[in-house]
Structures are given as C-alpha cells and as structure tokens.
Amino acid sequence: MSHLIKTWWKETFIYQIYPRSFKDSNGDGIGDLRGITQSLDYLKNLGVETLWLSPIYKSPNDDNGYDVSDYCDIMEDFGTMADFEEMLAEMKKKDLKLILDLVFNHSSDEHPWFVEARSSRNNRYRDYYIWSEGKDGNPPNNWVSFFEGSAWEYNPATEDYYLHLFTKKQPDLNWENPKVRQELYQVMRFWLDKGVNGFRFDVIPLISKKAGLPDIEYGDLPFLNMIKMYANGPKVQEFVQEMHKEVLQHYDCYTVGEGIGVFPEDAHLYMNPENPGLDTVYYFDHMFIDRDPLTFLPTQFHLPTLKKILNDWDKTLDGIGWNTFYLGNHDQPRLVSRFGNDKEYREVAAKLFATLLFTLKAIPFVYQGDELGMSNTPFYSPDEFNDVQARNQYAIFKSKGSTDEDYLRLQNQISRDHARTPFLWNTQANAGFTQGKPWLKVNPNYTEINAQKAQADPNSVWHYYQKMIQFRKENDVLMYGDFKDIDSQHPQLFVYERSLEDQKMLIILNISAEIHSFTLKPENNYTLLISNYLEVGESNAQTLRPYEARVYRWV
Ligand code: TEU
Ligand code: CA
Numbered sequence: 001m002s003h004l005i006k007t008w009w010k011e012t013f014i015y016q017i018y019p020r021s022f023k024d025s026n027g028d029g030i031g032d033l034r035g036i037t038q039s040l041d042y043l044k045n046l047g048v049e050t051l052w053l054s055p056i057y058k059s060p061n062d063d064n065g066y067d068v069s070d071y072c073d074i075m076e077d078f079g080t081m082a083d084f085e086e087m088l089a090e091m092k093k094k095d096l097k098l099i100l101d102l103v104f105n106h107s108s109d110e111h112p113w114f115v116e117a118r119s120s121r122n123n124r125y126r127d128y129y130i131w132s133e134g135k136d137g138n139p140p141n142n143w144v145s146f147f148e149g150s151a152w153e154y155n156p157a158t159e160d161y162y163l164h165l166f167t168k169k170q171p172d173l174n175w176e177n178p179k180v181r182q183e184l185y186q187v188m189r190f191w192l193d194k195g196v197n198g199f200r201f202d203v204i205p206l207i208s209k210k211a212g213l214p215d216i217e218y219g220d221l222p223f224l225n226m227i228k229m230y231a232n233g234p235k236v237q238e239f240v241q242e243m244h245k246e247v248l249q250h251y252d253c254y255t256v257g258e259g260i261g262v263f264p265e266d267a268h269l270y271m272n273p274e275n276p277g278l279d280t281v282y283y284f285d286h287m288f289i290d291r292d293p294l295t296f297l298p299t300q301f302h303l304p305t306l307k308k309i310l311n312d313w314d315k316t317l318d319g320i321g322w323n324t325f326y327l328g329n330h331d332q333p334r335l336v337s338r339f340g341n342d343k344e345y346r347e348v349a350a351k352l353f354a355t356l357l358f359t360l361k362a363i364p365f366v367y368q369g370d371e372l373g374m375s376n377t378p379f380y381s382p383d384e385f386n387d388v389q390a391r392n393q394y395a396i397f398k399s400k401g402s403t404d405e406d407y408l409r410l411q412n413q414i415s416r417d418h419a420r421t422p423f424l425w426n427t428q429a430n431a432g433f434t435q436g437k438p439w440l441k442v443n444p445n446y447t448e449i450n451a452q453k454a455q456a457d458p459n460s461v462w463h464y465y466q467k468m469i470q471f472r473k474e475n476d477v478l479m480y481g482d483f484k485d486i487d488s489q490h491p492q493l494f495v496y497e498r499s500l501e502d503q504k505m506l507i508i509l510n511i512s513a514e515i516h517s518f519t520l521k522p523e524n525n526y527t528l529l530i531s532n533y534l535e536v537g538e539s540n541a542q543t544l545r546p547y548e549a550r551v552y553r554w555v
Pocket of ligand 2: 024025026027028029030031032077
C-alpha cells in the first residue's frame with residue numbers, strides 16, 4: 001500500500017510565489033528575488049516549508065517568464081544569479097525547500113536555439129523545433145493555440161511553419177530529438193546541483209505530439225477535443241520515465257507535472273511505481289466545473305461534480321501515486337471570488353476553502369495571497385490587463401464586433417490577471433508591494449485586506465491558515481489516512497471522513513451562503529477540533545451557517 005511509504009513531500013504543502021507580483025526590493029515596480037529573500041520570515045511565520053516559484057529564468061516576458069530564452073540564467077527584472085544563490089542559501093538556513101518551474105514544452109523564440117533554428121533549413125538546431133510545410137498557402141493543419149489563433153506561424157527564412165501551442169513567441173520544442181532531451185536534462189542537473197528540491201513541469205502532457213499531426217475534429221466540445229489532441233501523446237510516458245532514469249532518480253527531489261489534459265485514466269502514464277516518472281500531477285478537471293464546455297464562459301459551480309472528480313482521482317491513485325489539490329494559481333481568478341463569496345462572507349469562505357485544502361488526501365497547493373483571502377481585482381478598462389491571453393482575447397472580441405462592456409464583464413470573472421495583481425503587504429502606497437509604479441494595478445481593497453492587518457488580528461484568514469497548516473502537520477490521518485465521501489450527491493454540503501487505523505476525522509463543509517443541517521451519528525462520540533466561526537455553540541450543534549466548516553475527531 002503506497003500510502004504507508006512516508007516521504008517529506010507527502011507531508012508538506014506547497015506555497016506558490018509569482019515572483020513578479022510578490023515583493024519589489026528596488027522600486028522598479030516588479031517583484032524580484034531579493035524581495036522574496038526579504039519575505040522569508042513572513043513565510044516561515046505562516047508555516048511554509050516548501051516554495052514553488054513561477055519561472056525566474058531569462059525571458060523576454062511575452063508570457064511572463066513562461067517563455068524562456070536561457071534556462072540557466074536569471075531574468076533581469078528579477079535580479080542576478082548571485083541574488084538567486086543568496087535567496088537559496090537563506091532558504092536553506094530557514095529549512096525551506098525550493099521547487100522551480102521548468103517550461104520544457106516550448107522555449108522563447110528569442111532562445112538562441114530558436115534564433116539559429118529559424119535562420120535556415122540546414123541549421124544544426126533546426127530539429128530542436130517542430131516544422132511543417134503549409135497547405136496551399138495555409139498552415140499545415142487546423143490546430144489552434146491556447147492563446148487564440150492558429151498554432152502555426154510562418155517563418156519567411158525557411159518558407160515553412162513552426163508549431164506553437166501557446167503564443168507565437170513560444171515555439172514548441174521537439175522532444176523526439178534526443179539532443180533536445182539531453183539539453184533539458186542538463187538544465188535539470190544544473191539546478192538540482194545548486195540544491196533545489198524539485199520541479200514543477202509546465203504543461204508536461206503536451207511534450208509528445210500525435211504522429212502525423214492530424215486535424216482536430218472540434219465538434220461540439222472544441223476545447224476538450226483540442227486538449228485530447230495535444231495531451232498524453234504517444235511518447236509522453238517514455239519521455240518522463242527517461243527523465244526519471246537519467247536525472248530525477250539521482251536526487252532526493254519532488255516533482256509535479258502540470259497536468260493539463262490528464263484525466264484519471266491517463267494518470268498511469270506519469271505515475272508508475274514499477275517504472276517511475278513523476279511523483280505527482282496537478283490535474284485540471286475541477287477548473288472546468290464552472291465553465292461552459294462549449295464556450296468556456298463561466299457557469300454555476302456544481303459541488304457534486306467536484307466530489308466526483310475528487311473520488312475518481314482518489315480511487316485512481318490508490319497504490320500507484322499520490323494526489324495534489326489546489327483551488328487557484330497564477331492562471332486562475334481568486335478562489336474566494338470564484339468558488340465562494342468575496343462580499344459579506346469573504347472571510348468565512350476563505351477559511352472554509354483552507355479547511356478543504358488541508359483536510360483532503362492530497363498535497364495542498366496554496367497560491368500567494370490566498371492566506372489573506374485576497375479577492376478578484378475590479379478592472380475598468382481593457383488596457384488595465386497585462387496578460388497575453390486577455391490581450392489576445394480582446395483583439396478577437398473586437399474583430400467579432402463585441403463591445404468593451406462585454407469584454408470587461410467576461411474578464412472581470414475569468415482573467416488570469418486577478419491572481420497576478422500585487423501581493424497586499426500593508427496599507428502604505430501600492431499596498432507596500434513597491435516604492436515605484438507597480439507593473440500591474442493593485443487591488444484597491446488593500447486598505448482592508450493586507451498581511452500586516454491580518455497578522456495583527458488573531459481571527460484573520462491568515463491565522464486560520466497558520467492553524468490549518470499546523471493541524472495537518474500534527475495529524476498523520478490528514479496526510480496519510482483514507483478518504484471517504486459521505487454524501488456524494490448533496491449540492492451544498494461536502495462531508496467526508498479521513499481515517500488511519502484508530503484515528504478518525506469527520507469534515508463538514510457548507511459550501512453555500514444558505515443554512516443547512518447535518519445529523520451526527522448518535523452512536524459515535526464527536527469532539528470538535530476546528531471551526532471557522534468564532535461562536536460554535538454546542539460542539540455537536542448540527543446547524544451549519546453560511547460557509548461554515550467544522551472538523552471533528554470521532555470514536
Ligand atoms: O499553463 C497551461 C495552461 O493550459 C494555461 O495556459 C491555461 O490554458 C490557461 O491559463 C487557461 O486560462 C501553463 C502556465 O501555468 C501558464 O501560465 C502559461 O501561460 C502556459 O503554461 C504556457 O507556458
Ligand atoms: Ca524589482
């Protein structure tokens with residue numbers, strides 16, 4: 001039984017930092033590595049043990065660092081290699097672990113490999129990327145990019161097209177070429193030898209392309225059909241297993257693959273005790289619950305669907321791997337606004353989701369600012385957005401004759417920039433993020449929501465996170481115990497048990513603004529351990545208030 005094998009990474013949680021938006025140390029308006037180094041005490045106080053940094057490598061920033069032009073150097077905006085070494089040394093002193101974000105499906109078009117590759121058909125780097133002839137003056141096939149428009153770009157010097165599943169400044173690397181794989185393994189060794197503790201692999205399911213690059217049948221579910229074409233290609237398993245054999249097995253490190261397009265039936269491609277690849281994947285299923293499958297527009301969140309996803313993954317991974325769980329990251333709107341309530345119930349809702357994150361059988365991923373209950377930022381004009389995805393969508397909206405109002409209504413719900421607005425430190429100018437002009441607007445609610453205020457208030461969301469972090473650490477049952485969903489169909493209550501030998505916990509979450517009742521079994525004896533409301537009344541009171549969360553021990 002895999003759950004009996006204990007490892008450090010099953011017991012930790014991952015705190016994600018988006019360096020551009022965390023803390024600016026030099027007044028240029030952009031967060032940086034020194035800003036992170038200066039903030040380590042804040043993170044330690046919260047109970048953080050493991051940090052994942054979104055990409056910090058040299059990049060022209062077409063997609064904020066997810067377009068890398070040198071995998072072994074630091075982005076100028078973020079500092080120097082010396083700043084990195086200092087940051088890592090300080091982390092080690094404080095017993096913090098560091099996970100880097102490797103973007104290996106594509107590089108930047110400004111990476112020297114691509115600069116060479118695009119210069120002529122017989123360049124030695126040509127096969128580092130994916131090229132194809134056009135069809136009668138059109139792109140080679142009907143593949144579209146995740147960021148809108150054809151996934152092919154014409155290159156005049158070679159008179160053919162290169163593939164880019166993201167922007168045209170993010171050409172896809174050709175993993176079929178063993179030289180490419182060796183270069184990337186060398187990058188991994190470079191960082192592991194410096195002492196980093198693991199990697200998050202960006203869009204790893206996309207690295208192996210379907211043979212012959214056939215057209216997509218978009219049909220009624222265009223987004224899903226597109227993902228099915230791009231993800232889990234024929235050699236993905238071979239590639240991740242090779243990566244493990246060549247590099248990962250030689251280090252004590254943790255890996256998580258960003259699992260776009262990985263559904264439970266695909267998990268075995270990445271996780272396999274007999275022939276290991278990655279330790280975990282970070283699946284996307286629940287990011288689609290509140291999105292229309294056809295248009296991808298926001299729809300009502302449906303709790304039984306979330307439960308089904310959690311149950312399916314739990315069953316799938318039993319014995320073959322380990323789970324992760326998140327509700328937000330740098331690509332998603334703020335979780336409290338999206339799944340909960342960012343008005344009168346903002347604090348209890350944020351605490352409820354913290355309870356969910358830290359009591360499931362999965363490594364919790366917390367995105368910076370979620371410990372403050374940070375909410376979506378109101379955007380009033382299309383040019384307030386920075387994200388390349390939002391900017392591309394604007395061009396498409398305009399070309400279809402839609403209004404700015406329609407665009408703003410949509411982006412105010414789904415934009416990735418909600419997560420990317422600066423971290424709210426205090427009530428000083430720009431929420432204490434920078435002394436200069438911030439690269440992206442600051443959420444105006446920083447006078448109410450900020451780290452300084454939260455740390456001073458013992459009932460804040462911040463203190464609740466601190467408590468939940470500690471609580472999980474102290475209870476093996478929360479890390480290793482079995483998960484059992486009690487009522488999979490209830491539309492608003494999520495009730496589940498965790499059990500490990502004689503340790504048993506019952507978690508009750510009211511994921512709604514309504515009042516609900518729940519009956520505890522009279523034959524058992526329950527002790528309330530955690531609640532997100534101050535007044536709990538009788539410890540076995542069975543009326544749950546809006547967004548109320550409770551954790552009981554029972555015998
Ligand atoms: O994201 C992968 C991904 O699929 C997202 O781009 C997703 O389609 C989009 O956010 C939905 O709104 C990873 C990174 O997390 C993201 O920041 C990068 O832009 C992308 O890969 C390309 O590297
Ligand atoms: Ca800076």
